[in-house]
Amino acid sequence: MVLAIANHKGGSGKTTTCINLGVALAILEKKVLLIDLDPQGNLSYSLGIDGSLHTIFDVFTGEKEIKDVIINCEGVDVIPANMDLADIELSIKGVENRLFVLKEMIDPVKHLYDYILIDCSPSKSLLTINALVLADKVLTTILLDVLSIQGLNQLNKTISDVKQGYNKSISFLGILPVNVDMRNNISKEIINFIKDNFEIPLLKSYIRSNVKIIEAPSHGESVFKYAPSSNGAKDYTSLVKEILNLNEK
Ligand SMILES: Nc1ncnc2c1ncn2[C@@H]1O[C@H](COP(=O)(O)OP(=O)(O)OP(=O)(O)O)[C@@H](O)[C@H]1O
Ligand SMILES: [Mg+2]
Numbered sequence: 001m002v003l004a005i006a007n008h009k010g011g012s013g014k015t016t017t018c019i020n021l022g023v024a025l026a027i028l029e030k031k032v033l034l035i036d037l038d039p040q041g042n043l044s045y046s047l048g049i050d051g052s053l054h055t056i057f058d059v060f061t062g063e064k065e066i067k068d069v070i071i072n073c074e075g076v077d078v079i080p081a082n083m084d085l086a087d088i089e090l091s092i093k094g095v096e097n098r099l100f101v102l103k104e105m106i107d108p109v110k111h112l113y114d115y116i117l118i119d120c121s122p123s124k125s126l127l128t129i130n131a132l133v134l135a136d137k138v139l140t141t142i143l144l145d146v147l148s149i150q151g152l153n154q155l156n157k158t159i160s161d162v163k164q165g166y167n168k169s170i171s172f173l174g175i176l177p178v179n180v181d182m183r184n185n186i187s188k189e190i191i192n193f194i195k196d197n198f199e200i201p202l203l204k205s206y207i208r209s210n211v212k213i214i215e216a217p218s219h220g221e222s223v224f225k226y227a228p229s230s231n232g233a234k235d236y237t238s239l240v241k242e243i244l245n246l247n248e249k
Contacts (some may be wrong), residue, residue, distance in 0.1 A: 002116045003105075004135035004174060006037045008021035008158070010122040013141040013178030015042045016102075017214060017239075018119040020232070021139075023222040024240035025069040026075035026103035030114040033070075035106070035129050036081035038121035039089070048220020057194060059086035060092070066109055076223055089126050099166055121179075124158055137173040140200070141195025144177050145185040152198065152205065173246065176239065178204040204238040207232070 005014045005021075015038070022034045035171035036043040041051060047072055054077045062118060070077045092098045110116065118131040132138065140155055142148040152175070163170050180187055194202050209215070212227035223232040 001114070002110070002118070002135045002140055004118045004120055004131045004138050005141065006120040006128065006131065006138055006155060007140045007151050008122055008124055008140060008143070010153040011146060012122075012143055012151065013176075013207065014122075015046060015119050016217075017176060017178065017207070017236075018043055018117050019046055019142045019222050020213075020224065020236040020245070021239060022076045022115070022117050022225050023074050025115050027224065028240060028244070032076040033109070033111065033113045033116045034076055034078045035116065035131075037085070037118050038081060038219045039083050039086040039127075040121065041080070041082040041085075041193050042217075043119045044078065044082065044173045046217035046220070046234060047078060047222070048072065048093070049078065049080045051080075051157040053080060055080045055082050055084060057081070057088060059087075059193075060088045060101070063127070066105065071220055073160065074225055075105060075146060085127070088091045095161070099133050100131055103134040104128070108145055124154070129158075129162065129166075132170060133166045135167070137171055139173045139176060141176045141178050143179055146183070146186075146190070149190065149193065152194070152200070153175070156198070156200065172200040174201040174203040176203050180206045180207050197219045198225045203205060203239070203242060205235065207235040210235070 005018045018034055025032045028060045032151055054069040056066050059066055059069055092101050120128045120131050208231050210232035212230035213223050213232040216223045217225040219226050
């Protein structure tokens, strides 16, 4: 299954979730590929991948094959990215099949993995649309604040456009609240608002606010390696179980 982790709202836990959900799946012996599709390269950096190595940029330009850029970290395969990826955005603009470039690139290796997770950038860029054209499902991570509701509306619109135009079978896996402090009244209010106003399913799992999650990237590690008994590791373990259950249904 190809899962795009997307939200047009920046800083909403996409990269953190891509890494930790990916490693959680690998711990349960799933074969996982993570694609860093954000020119910020946060996913690659957070896993301690050297930014000067070959990246997805070299696959886009045809200079390297996918197998030559993949790096294995903590049991997951990673296609890294860096700032060069921003140039790809510009250069594929004029190409006829510009929305299908990523799909054509990944289709040949798809059968090697149980889960391919794509870390999208917050912008509604050509790269993000490429991810949604390839994806079977979308997981959207949100902070429980009012601006996230706006991001959710924007993403909903993008997904319906993609569904109508280029990928009829795409659907939402669900909304995952992250960095949650349930002691705040606003958290409960936003949760109720989402339940009442959106058709997108709200996952039962949520990720509590946890300092180990903030610290882990500076060690180039997932929260499972950095702090295996932390609440962060526990919450991502609950999430992976819920996702596997949903997929088996
Ligand atoms: N559960 C959590 N507890 C505490 N901090 C968190 C949690 N989840 C994410 N964060 C922090 O929130 C910040 C934003 O997270 P992250 O980089 O994953 O968001 P993003 O959606 O990928 O951002 P961007 O849109 O820039 O790509 C990071 O500093 C991260 O460490
Ligand atoms: Mg990110």
